[in-house]
Amino acid sequence: MYHRIEQYQxxxxxxxxxxxxxxxxxxxxxxxxVTLQVTDACNLCCTYCYQTHKQHHVxxxxxxxxxxxxxxxxxxxxxxxxxxxxxxxxFIGGEPFLAIDLISKISDYFIEQVVKQHHxxxxxxxxxxxxNGTLYFDPRVQGYxxxxxxxxxxxxxxxxxxxxxxxxRVFPDGSGSYDMAIKAVNHFxxxxxxxxxxxxxxxxxxxxxxxxxxENLVNLGxxxxxxxxxxxxxxxxxxxxxxxxxxxxxxxxxLGNNLExxxxxxxxxxxxxxxxxxxxxxxxxxxxxxxxxxDYKGDIFPCLRYMESSLGNAQPPMVIxxxxxxxxxxxxxxxxxxxxxxxxxxxxxxEDCFNCPIGQGCAWCSAYNYQEFGTANHRATYICEMHKxxxxxxxxxxxxxxxxxxxxxxxxxxxPETWALRIIDKNELDMLNILAKEN
Numbered sequence: 001m002y003h004r005i006e007q008y009q010x011x012x013x014x015x016x017x018x019x020x021x022x023x024x025x026x027x028x029x030x031x032x033x034v035t036l037q038v039t040d041a042c043n044l045c046c047t048y049c050y051q052t053h054k055q056h057h058v059x060x061x062x063x064x065x066x067x068x069x070x071x072x073x074x075x076x077x078x079x080x081x082x083x084x085x086x087x088x089x090x091f092i093g094g095e096p097f098l099a100i101d102l103i104s105k106i107s108d109y110f111i112e113q114v115v116k117q118h119h120x121x122x123x124x125x126x127x128x129x130x131x132n133g134t135l136y137f138d139p140r141v142q143g144y145x146x147x148x149x150x151x152x153x154x155x156x157x158x159x160x161x162x163x164x165x166x167x168x169r170v171f172p173d174g175s176g177s178y179d180m181a182i183k184a185v186n187h188f189x190x191x192x193x194x195x196x197x198x199x200x201x202x203x204x205x206x207x208x209x210x211x212x213x214x215e216n217l218v219n220l221g222x223x224x225x226x227x228x229x230x231x232x233x234x235x236x237x238x239x240x241x242x243x244x245x246x247x248x249x250x251x252x253x254x255l256g257n258n259l260e261x262x263x264x265x266x267x268x269x270x271x272x273x274x275x276x277x278x279x280x281x282x283x284x285x286x287x288x289x290x291x292x293x294x295d296y297k298g299d300i301f302p303c304l305r306y307m308e309s310s311l312g313n314a315q316p317p318m319v320i321x322x323x324x325x326x327x328x329x330x331x332x333x334x335x336x337x338x339x340x341x342x343x344x345x346x347x348x349x350x351e352d353c354f355n356c357p358i359g360q361g362c363a364w365c366s367a368y369n370y371q372e373f374g375t376a377n378h379r380a381t382y383i384c385e386m387h388k389x390x391x392x393x394x395x396x397x398x399x400x401x402x403x404x405x406x407x408x409x410x411x412x413x414x415x416p417e418t419w420a421l422r423i424i425d426k427n428e429l430d431m432l433n434i435l436a437k438e439n
Contacts (some may be wrong), residue, residue, distance in 0.1 A: 071087070078337065
């Protein structure tokens with residue numbers, strides 16, 4: 001399987017290994033992602049969007065300046081040049097390009113300040129924007145991309161194929177946005193020679209298009225395709241059955257076209273589907289102290305999903321500071337951050353979940369936990385059935401690949417039979433087990 005492109009955080013960590021033994025949640029010192037929600041407005045109404053309470057607010061430039069100045073002061077334990085050797089400035093919405101003039105001013109101000117201050121981040125920063133592509137051809141957007149291309153991580157959300165994309169990523173009138181998104185992708189790749197990965201969001205409404213969508217992206221020239229199921233409730237065993245069949249079909253497509261070593265699909269991972277060691281106790285999600293985000297008011301959060309635009313009335317926004325007063329300025333904010341940082345895999349998981357025989361590779365969102373239960377320290381497991389289906393499909397893909405290439409390896413089927421038979425029949429399960437035994 002083609003390996004994923006090295007991420008910016010890993011690139012910086014490799015080139016500039018930290019001298020101080022400061023560990024992030026996963027045991028490594030990685031560059032932090034700093035999110036500015038420049039607007040909570042969007043011109044699409046995607047059915048699976050977690051930002052269910054978007055409005056039409058836009059961040060004031062002075063608020064953004066205060067946030068940048070606060071970050072560059074290097075005086076906060078939450079984020080500084082020791083625990084974040086580089087920095088990723090992420091602009092997000094809504095649709096971020098609705099505020100392209102603001103993004104441009106903030107980017108110029110950041111560069112101006114890091115150069116003027118001889119700041120360590122002056123040579124170790126990246127701007128990051130993920131857009132829906134509908135405003136891509138705006139001359140101001142084109143100008144911004146040209147100007148910052150060497151420090152820009154840019155992507156356009158494309159859910160695989162027109163059927164899947166237009167089932168969810170729609171305008172207010174219900175019309176799809178696929179054609180506009182693909183036109184933007186093709187232009188970026190041909191005119192800016194930009195490699196662009198794709199993040200396909202799988203939801204109950206579009207799960208039946210998974211294989212066709214991924215195949216379409218491969219045929220369009222994508223080599224890095226990230227697929228993930230939404231964390232929100234709504235998944236059933238029927239959806240898991242569909243996902244397994246779709247992934248099996250996708251595996252046959254890759255193997256049948258000799259693409260298994262040329263394409264990276266995140267849903268096929270070699271190191272998943274087995275029991276995790278008890279000592280592997282870190283929180284999977286970075287939303288408990290490894291990220292930081294600011295909204296249009298200048299309130300600061302551990303992650304975008306703790307904002308009002310995501311939480312709505314479900315829970316109070318989790319504010320850990322303001323651009324005026326700083327991070328963890330009050331005792332309440334300090335207590336909040338300290339509680340988040342105490343969260344472990346053990347603390348938030350039930351006994352069954354912690355000792356799951358296929359727990360490796362199962363993901364969760366701490367902010368969604370908070371939204372659902374009022375605490376980030378209670379793990380939502382609505383994607384459990386989908387993870388089981390994913391593991392079964394990986395048993396099929398990897399053992400087929402090992403056989404094809406005569407590799408002396410085995411991808412064991414650790415899915416309990418009672419779980420598997422909720423998703424596949426006995427003949428299919430026997431076939432998977434025989435595959436594993438043959439290897």
